[in-house]
Amino acid sequence: MRIVIITTRDLRNPLAGSGERYTHEVARRWAAAGHEVRMFAQEVPGLPPEEDHDGVRVERAGTRRTAHREARRWYAETRPAPDLVLDALDPRPSGCPAWVTDAPVVALALRIRRPGGPVGRWRLRGYRTVPTLAVSASAGAALLAHGLTDVTVVPAGTGSDLLPAARRAPVPTVAYAGPHPREAVRAHQLLRARIRDAQLWVFDPGRHADRLAGPGVRVFAESDRAEGIARAHAQVLTAATGDWPLAVDEAAACGTPTIGYDRPGLRDAIPAARGVLTAPSAAALADGLLHHLPRWAAHPAAGGWAGGALGWDAVAEAVLAAATTGR
Structure with missing residues (x-):
C-alpha cells in the first residue's frame, strides 16, 4: 500500500510528544512490512526538508501558520495517489477531508481535549462522517458526543518492558510529572496532616518550579523522571487527557501504581494498570492516598506489571486494520 500521513509535527520536532511517538511507531512498522509510507509535517530549523526516518519518508515545509497550506500544496503534487491518507488531528486538524479527493481519508485522534468547546467544534466540523480512530474509550465517547458518526477505538501502544522495582524511597513518596502540579501539591499538603513524613517529588514542573517550596516537596528535572517514578511508592495524575496517558503503563512497568482523577483518558488507563481512581478534587485524592x-509503601511491588497498552507491533496491525476495513 501507499500511505500518506499528514501531521503537524514529526517525531524529530523538539515539541513532539506521545502523539508523535504513536504516529511514528505505527508508521515505521508499516514501512518495515513493505508499505510505502510518506509523512508531511511542518519544517523544523536545523532539520532537512526531506529525510528517511526509520523507513518513513518525512517531508517538511511551512511554519505553524502556513504548514496546513503547504500540506495541501504538497499533496497536490503527490503522484500516484495513495491508497490511504491518515490525517493526524493533533494539535490542529489539517482539513484533509476538504481537499483530498482521490484517496480515502482516516482521521487519527490522539490527544483530543475538550472537543465540544468552541474551538473544537470549529476544527472538527469537517470530520463528522470521516472514519476516525481514537486511542481510548473516553476519547471515542467525546468524539461521538460531539457529533462524529464513525469512531473506532484502537489500542494504545507502549515499548515499556517489565522492570524490577528500584530501591524505593525510605519514606512514603508520591511522584508527579508535568507542568500543572497545583492539585497534586494541594493533595500532598492535606496528606501531610495525617502522614507527616510523606514526600512529593515533582518532575519537570516548568514555570511552576519556583512556587513549589514547602514541607516534603522536592523538584527534579525531566531527566530524573524515569528513576524517580521507579523509586516512588505511587504516581499521581490529575489532568484529563482524552487519550491514553502512557505514563500510567510506564509506571506500572516499574512496579509503581498510579492514583488519579476519574477524568477522560485517566479513567481508561489507570484501572487497566491496577491503579486507583478518585473523584476530581484534591481532598478526594488526599483521602485516596491516605x-x-x-500499604504501597510498606509492601512495594517486587517487579513490574503490564497495563492496558499493547506492544507497538500489535498496535500497528490494529491501526492499519481499522483504517482499511470497509474503506
Missing part, C-alpha cells in the same frame, strides 16, 4: 499509600 487509604492506599501506607
